[in-house]
Amino acid sequence: MLSQENSTIGFIGTGVMGKSMAKNLLNSGYPVIVYNRTKHKADELLALGAEWGSTPKEVAQKANIIITIVGYPADVEEVYLGENGIIANAKPNSYTIDMTTSTPSLAKKLYEEGKKQQIHVLDAPVSGGDVGAKEAKLSIMVGGDTDAFTELKPVFEMLGTNIVYQGAAGAGQHTKMCNQIAIASNMIGVCEAIVYAEKAGLNPDTVLKSISTGAAGSFSLSNLAPRMIKGDFAPGFYIKHFIKDMKIALEEAKAMEMETPGLQLAESLYSRLSALGEDESGTQALYKYYQQYSNTL
Incomplete structure (x- = not known):
């Protein structure tokens, strides 16, 4: 049986979300070995007592629980497969x-x-952005064997509050696609609502007080719309990664012979923003499409 006393966690990927997740594990008392392509992004974790692993191979050799949260499927393949990979x-x-x-x-x-x-390999993508990662309130969607899920539940509980086993391997990723599809169209609606309020001469902050707790309420409306209004487009989740997610969802939907017009529209708008240099902005920067770019695209 796994316990905190006999567990060492390897954590690969200390970006916007990964750094906070690894910090929560450290603060919970787990010994943590970290690796990131850019070492300085792990400096804060090393100062808190994490050990540095120079390669994914070294992390895998020292830890008995290895968590990865990297950028793209190609990055996942790189750290897991091959003679220097985790497996x-x-x-x-x-x-x-x-x-x-x-x-x-x-x-x-x-x-x-x-x-x-x-x-034992689990797929367990998360939702909740930078805020959810910092506050250990992520939604975690898990695919793989039930026995492995049960063993790792205490680790998941250090990272999130909504932890749901979804089924066999791949089920976690399919569930995340459902999440991203729902967000994609919702972000269009959130941006249009805020811009509409501004053009109607309303105070958008006051408008939010009315609509964010009603039937229109959503994470994006409550957490990202205020950032739009303030002109804060720092990434809680990068546009470049959201485009990657939408493309995966579009491919999966096509394979299932399913039409996704809302998702297609969202992907096309975000891709236009990407072409204008907004890849490193947060997803709330879709607001800029309406405010700055719509007349030039």
């Missing part, structure tokens, strides 16, 4: 949790490859 170097009966938003097919592949090496 080839983790100890038998280790547990890995990929919390990147990636493809369901890759999640299934990692599960099968891990099984060959007696390594």
Whole structure:
């Protein structure tokens, strides 16, 4: 049985969300070994007592629970597969949790490859952005074996408050696609509502007081609309990563012969923003499409 006393957590990917997640694990008393391509992004964690792993291979060799949250499916493949990857170097009966938003097919592949090496692999993408990561209030969607999920539940509880087992390998990633589809169209509505309020001569902050707790309420309306109004477009979640997620969802929907006009529209608008240099902005920067760019696109 896993316990905090016999567990060492390897954490790969200390970006906007990963850094806060690793910090919560450290603050909970787990020993943590971190790796990131850019070492200085892990400086705060190292100052708090995390150990540095120079490669994913080293992290896998030292830890018995390895968590990854990187950028793209190609990055997931790089850290998991091959002779220097996690699966080839983790100890038998280790547990890995990929919390990147990636493809369901890759999640299934990692599960099968891990099984060959007696390594338990879960796909567990998250939702909640930078705020959810900082406050350990993420929504965590888990795919894989139920026994592995049960063993790792205490770790998940250090990271989130809504932890749901969704099914076999890949189910976590499919659930995250549902999440991103819902957000995509919702963000269009949030931006249009705020711009409408401004053009009607209303105080958008006051408008939010009325609509954010009614039937129109959503995470984006409550947490991202205030940032739009203030002109704060710092990333809680990068536009470039959201575009990646939407493209995965579009491909999966196409494979299921499903039409997704709302998702297609959102992806096209965000791709236009990307072409104008907004890749590193937060998803709330869709507001700029209406305020600054709509006449030039």
